[in-house]
Amino acid sequence: MVFYAYIKHLTDNWSSRYLITFASRAVADEWWRAVSTSNTSFKDGIQRVDAQFYTHNTGLANAPDSLTTTGVATQFLGKVFFTLLNDLNLGSRGLNIIPPLDHFVDHISGNSFFIRSKVTPYDYWYYPQSRNATNSVYVSRTERTRFTISRTDRGAAGIIMIGSDKITIGLTTFNLFVNVEVTIGQVILSHAPSELTFSALLSNFTVGPTSFINGESVKELLHSRNGEEWELA
Structure with missing residues (x-):
């Protein structure tokens, strides 16, 4: 079942805001593992706030490019996509709301x-x-x-x-x-x-x-x- 998350620019509230659609919750965690362990600027440029909320500093790493940049997460190109949200005027387009989860526990090692x-x-x-x-x-x-x-x-x-x-x-x-x-x-x-x-x-x-x-x-x-x-x- 598909799994969703938001990602926003780290330093402002109007640009590079996306809804991320993952093929499954497992794919979301695997994409994050690939990004967070890559030997690239994406390792520091994207941060996981929680399972459904990320930030990215586009001066270091633009999250959608993780799917097409060698050495980051190209193996997920057919399992993840990014939908651009409201960029220019905060009142001009509605925000896509992630459906509520019936049950969710973050799979954190050591818990x-x-x-x-x-x-x-x-x-x-x-x-x-x-x-x-x-x-x-x-x-x-x-x-x-x-x-x-x-x-x-x-x-x-x-x-x-x-x-x-x-x-x-x-x-x-x-x-x-x-x-x-x-x-x-x-x-x-x-x-x-x-x-x-x-x-x-x-x-x-x-x-x-x-x-x-x-x-x-x-x-x-x-x-x-x-x-x-x-x-x-």
Whole structure:
């Protein structure tokens, strides 16, 4: 589904204002990664205020040119476009209003999140910390557990995560990390973190059989190549 953002000139309120249309929210984050890590003036010339608001200093970098300038983000030419907004007279043209989002969480490395099903958003990842001899992670409709999700490379705190990033998923309260029993695909917590990719977190897990933990009905969480869609909350 398409994702939108505004970008304005850093030093005035009337020129070079655009509505950016991305093919998806993932494309928006990947475009920003390409821009912010490019060895060009675009790295300093474009700033991300938040997921739907950017600024650019056109003396250093004009954001639409990121799609056609070698070494910046030319791979997104067919996935991103810029619509020029009101430039000359602030009262002469209406501003295109971005549709409100039903749900949005910024994917910032090092932050803590709940993880829930995208199709049935009342199903959450849950780790019952008492009487859980197997250290298994479950899916529950009445309980939920917060996990810290971080890129594995050093100095990555605060960076927006994209699908190809290697990540660790750990409890916020104990030094335990999400891992996978390879033979059966069961999701467990262990002291050794498993390097998953961010895209795997969002697409390579599924719900298994029902179990009863502490008298509560939960479902096993399994790792699967053809998993369900999950989102951070």
